[in-house]
Amino acid sequence: xxxxTQVIGERGRYGPYGGRYVPETLMAPLEExxxxxAEASHxxxxxxxxxxxxxxxxxxxxxxxxxxxxxxxxxGARIYLKREDLLHTGAHKINNCLGQGLLxxxxxxxxxxxxxxxxxxxxxxxxxxARLGLSCTVYMGTEDMERQRLNVNRMRLLGAEVIGVQAGSxxxxxxxxxxxxxxxxxxxTSHYLLGSVLGAHPYPQMVRDFQKxxxxxxxxxxxxxxxxxxxxxFACVGGGSNSIGLFHAFLGDASVKMVGVEAGGRGKSLxxxxxxxxxxxxxxxxxxxVLQGTYTYVLQSEDGQIAxxxxxxxxxxxxxxxxxxxxxxxxxxxxxxxxGDDEAIVAARxxxxxxxxxxxxxxxxxxxxxxRRAPKMKKDEIVILNVSGRGDKDMETLSRYV
Amino acid sequence: MSDAVTPNPAARTQTPGQxxxxxxxxxxxxxxxxxxxxxxxxxxxxxxxxxxxxxxxxAAEAGADVIELGVPFSDPVADGPTIQRASERxxxxxxxxxxxxxxxxxxxxxxxxxLVLFSYFNPILQMGLGKFAAAAAAAxxxxxxxxxxxxxxxxxxxxxxxxxGLDTIFLAAxxxxxxxxxxxxxxxxxxxxxxxxxxxxxxxxxxxxxxPALARRVRRFTKLPLAIGFGISLPxxxxxxxxxxxxxxxxxxxxxxxxKAPTPEEAARAVADRVRILKRGAREGISRxxxxxx
Numbered sequence: 001x002x003x004x005t006q007v008i009g010e011r012g013r014y015g016p017y018g019g020r021y022v023p024e025t026l027m028a029p030l031e032e033x034x035x036x037x038a039e040a041s042h043x044x045x046x047x048x049x050x051x052x053x054x055x056x057x058x059x060x061x062x063x064x065x066x067x068x069x070x071x072x073x074x075x076g077a078r079i080y081l082k083r084e085d086l087l088h089t090g091a092h093k094i095n096n097c098l099g100q101g102l103l104x105x106x107x108x109x110x111x112x113x114x115x116x117x118x119x120x121x122x123x124x125x126x127x128x129x130a131r132l133g134l135s136c137t138v139y140m141g142t143e144d145m146e147r148q149r150l151n152v153n154r155m156r157l158l159g160a161e162v163i164g165v166q167a168g169s170x171x172x173x174x175x176x177x178x179x180x181x182x183x184x185x186x187x188x189t190s191h192y193l194l195g196s197v198l199g200a201h202p203y204p205q206m207v208r209d210f211q212k213x214x215x216x217x218x219x220x221x222x223x224x225x226x227x228x229x230x231x232x233x234f235a236c237v238g239g240g241s242n243s244i245g246l247f248h249a250f251l252g253d254a255s256v257k258m259v260g261v262e263a264g265g266r267g268k269s270l271x272x273x274x275x276x277x278x279x280x281x282x283x284x285x286x287x288x289x290v291l292q293g294t295y296t297y298v299l300q301s302e303d304g305q306i307a308x309x310x311x312x313x314x315x316x317x318x319x320x321x322x323x324x325x326x327x328x329x330x331x332x333x334x335x336x337x338x339x340g341d342d343e344a345i346v347a348a349r350x351x352x353x354x355x356x357x358x359x360x361x362x363x364x365x366x367x368x369x370x371x372r373r374a375p376k377m378k379k380d381e382i383v384i385l386n387v388s389g390r391g392d393k394d395m396e397t398l399s400r401y402v
Numbered sequence: 403m404s405d406a407v408t409p410n411p412a413a414r415t416q417t418p419g420q421x422x423x424x425x426x427x428x429x430x431x432x433x434x435x436x437x438x439x440x441x442x443x444x445x446x447x448x449x450x451x452x453x454x455x456x457x458x459x460x461a462a463e464a465g466a467d468v469i470e471l472g473v474p475f476s477d478p479v480a481d482g483p484t485i486q487r488a489s490e491r492x493x494x495x496x497x498x499x500x501x502x503x504x505x506x507x508x509x510x511x512x513x514x515x516x517l518v519l520f521s522y523f524n525p526i527l528q529m530g531l532g533k534f535a536a537a538a539a540a541a542x543x544x545x546x547x548x549x550x551x552x553x554x555x556x557x558x559x560x561x562x563x564x565x566x567g568l569d570t571i572f573l574a575a576x577x578x579x580x581x582x583x584x585x586x587x588x589x590x591x592x593x594x595x596x597x598x599x600x601x602x603x604x605x606x607x608x609x610x611x612x613x614p615a616l617a618r619r620v621r622r623f624t625k626l627p628l629a630i631g632f633g634i635s636l637p638x639x640x641x642x643x644x645x646x647x648x649x650x651x652x653x654x655x656x657x658x659x660x661x662k663a664p665t666p667e668e669a670a671r672a673v674a675d676r677v678r679i680l681k682r683g684a685r686e687g688i689s690r691x692x693x694x695x696x
Contacts, residue, residue, distance in 0.1 A: 011554060021523055021550045023480040025575035025600050027582060167486065173477065180479045185601040187577055290524045290550065291477065303498040304528030305476040 012201025015330060017323035020200040021290045026180075029187045034202040036107050041209070046102060053098045057131060058088045060095075060213065064221035064384070069354040076377035077232065079370065080225075081357070082218045082246065082386045091360065091389030092214060092242045093124035093195060099210035101128040104191035111135045111190040115179040117144055117172035117238065118315035118362060119151025120389050121195030126160035136160040139178040141170035144314045151393050169308040172238075172318045176292050196239025197322035200293030204323050211245030218384055219249045226382055232373075233258045235386040236366040237336065238274075238315045240322035242388035247334060257335070260325060261369045263311030264338035270299065274309040276321040277329045277336035288326070296323040312341035312397060313361035315389075339368040345401045347371055348391060360389035361397065424516040424544045425569055425592040428467050429627040429648060438640065438684040439649030441629050442466035442677060443520060445488035445657055447474055447497025451505045453666035460670035461656070462515035464677040467649065468593075468629075470547065473502050473521035480549045482604030484654040487661065499525040499534070503541050510542030518545040518571060518592075523559075531562035538568060545569030545592045553589035560589055571595050574620050576612070587624035594624050595651065598632045604654045606633035609642060617646040637683025644684065652680055 012018045020030060040046040054060040063086065067079045084092040104112055112134050116122030122138040129136035138155055142164040145152050155162050168174040176198075183192040197204040197211075215233075222230050233250060235243035237260040250256040265273035270285035276297040279286055285307055289298040299307040299319040311317040328334040339347075344361055347368035352358045359367060363386070370385050377383070391398060432439045442461045446454050458469050474492035478485060499521070506517055519538055526534045526548065538546065546563050548556070553572060563570045569592030574583055577600060587594065596617060599610050610616075613630070620628060630643055631651025640650045656673050663669035 019555055020552070021555055022552070023549055023575070024552055024573040024582075024586070025577050025597060027552055027554075027575075028577040028579055031579075168476065177477050177479050181482070181602045184480065187600050287528070289527055290522075292479065293550075298524070300524070300528070302528070303500065304525035305493060306524070
């Protein structure tokens with residue numbers, strides 16, 4: 001396993017995946033974003049501004065916390081939790097929003113546009129827009145607005161305009177379509193603050209770079225506490241930003257196994273799940289294709305129409321996966337698996353009762369996979385699981401099962 | 403997928419003085435009669451492929467110079483509400499890319515109008531570039547336009563289309579830099595499609611003030627005919643374009659006629675009427691070449 005950490009080729013290729021498949025109108029703005037981002041990443045002022053916001057506004061570094069009761073309950077590996085749920089706004093999304101928010105200011109853009117599924121990226125964008133004095137429009141599928149109502153109210157309180165999207169399955173994919181249409185219309189004044197490692201280059205690379213702090217911190221923290229690297233990493237995969245954020249710092253460490261957990265939804269047939277990398281597990285309908293700017297695994301029909309997806313978790317309910325994950329999966333550097341709706345609910349309850357942490361339903365998928373595997377691990381093995389967000393937003397869904 | 407842009411001068415079908423396909427021939431005829439062309443976009447399969455067959459033939463008989471057959475896609479990010487709804491209707495009716503190519507074959511039996519397949523990339527990619535190009539060419543297609551493929555990502559696509567003698571039409575936009583316009587001109591054949599404004603497809607009240615200057619900037623990079631689209635719905639729009647373009651592209655305005663019509667026959671009649679009115683606007687305007695001659 002010789003994964004080279006900088007595989008980004010011309011126009012953001014991870015092996016064959018990635019690239020830049022957008023209408024011509026967006027090409028010049030993407031080129032500008034790529035250039036400004038490259039300049040900013042070498043500018044010490046930008047870095048110190050971002051570090052200051054991450055520390056004093058968002059609350060970094062987040063703890064890497066030993067989970068004694070979960071460890072004992074499962075009877076296997078020693079389990080550590082990376083507590084991204086403790087960040088301001090309640091999820092890892094703010095890491096990327098602060099970075100891109102500063103870039104928007106640097107480009108002289110007065111307005112940011114965002115899509116949101118679970119609402120966590122929308123809340124983080126609205127928060128950063130308020131902090132930096134930008135105006136903010138968030139697109140959200142009406143199905144998601146229904147199941148994540150708390151976050152809709154938060155965004156509006158923060159001064160963002162939330163626009164419901166009625167098209168398609170009325171979830172994340174449809175919100176991204178609408179955000180792209182807004183951006184293509186308002187390119188001169190607006191920055192599209194995309195929330196995951198998706199879309200056209202440079203987004204998958206840039207969002208990963210803003211999220212890789214999760215793994216960098218976790219790596220230093222575990223070395224301090226355990227004096228060695230972990231054996232396993234667990235994280236959920238929607239677009240894949242929290243998981244790539246955790247994985248990235250460990251990609252060069254051949255002994256560290258990585259497990260990305262997708263949404264198994266309520267069945268294995270097309271339309272019932274969001275397991276884009278789940279073919280080995282019998283999940284049907286995923287092939288490489290182009291969706292919303294990037295070439296990656298996409299759930300689709302035989303003739304190339306993008307399929308509807310299902311997950312109880314709005315943040316995992318999406319037809320494509322970030323291109324770097326597609327490449328990690330092909331290479332076997334990370335393993336991808338899927339957990340269904342019911343198992344995720346049970347896992348959320350377990351973490352709540354054993355550790356006093358109510359995880360987001362997205363993160364609960366990773367917890368569920370850990371619950372499956374940890375009992376078979378040796379007691380001296382070490383696991384880090386990323387609790388990417390907290391579950392307040394999911395209380396309506398969760399309370400139906402309590 | 404290779405992302406290399408392969409320069410392939412031999413594949414250029416458009417050599418000055420020696421136009422190859424139906425598209426080039428039609429634009430040459432338009433130039434000779436100093437007439438602005440009309441490119442008509444119709445979403446294939448809206449509401450059925452049989453309906454589209456009637457509508458396209460009616461549009462061609464009414465004077466449309468080129469027909470763009472839109473391949474419906476589930477996620478049309480470049481399109482406004484009118485074409486989004488048309489795509490949904492077409493997909494609900496079970497329209498596939500293979501079905502659209504089959505429709506094109508039927509159309510080719512009854513009309514010589516230049517036919518361009520207008521698609522998003524994924525359906526073509528799933529069919530396979532080579533298989534798609536061979537099937538489209540065999541059915542009688544003249545060109546292909548893919549909304550979300552730019553010259554940089556289009557090397558392999560372009561080679562596959564040219565190998566079958568299909569023109570590859572690329573888009574230029576108001577945001578395109580000069581460096582990008584040079585790339586777009588190099589990659590295009592048949593005609594070059596200039597997007598009139600930043601935004602999605604859909605009818606608008608007026609055309610942007612900056613459009614003539616934009617068109618002049620694009621002209622510096624290409625000798626290909628220039629078609630201007632996005633937001634064009636009224637005869638007055640078309641008449642204005644007479645001075646600056648070789649053709650006007652009309653899409654959403656026609657698609658909304660189809661949406662309003664209760665039957666395919668009435669849709670065909672309404673589209674034909676609209677095409678006739680727009681074509682009259684085109685004849686009342688003057689073509690670029692005669693404008694330049696003055």
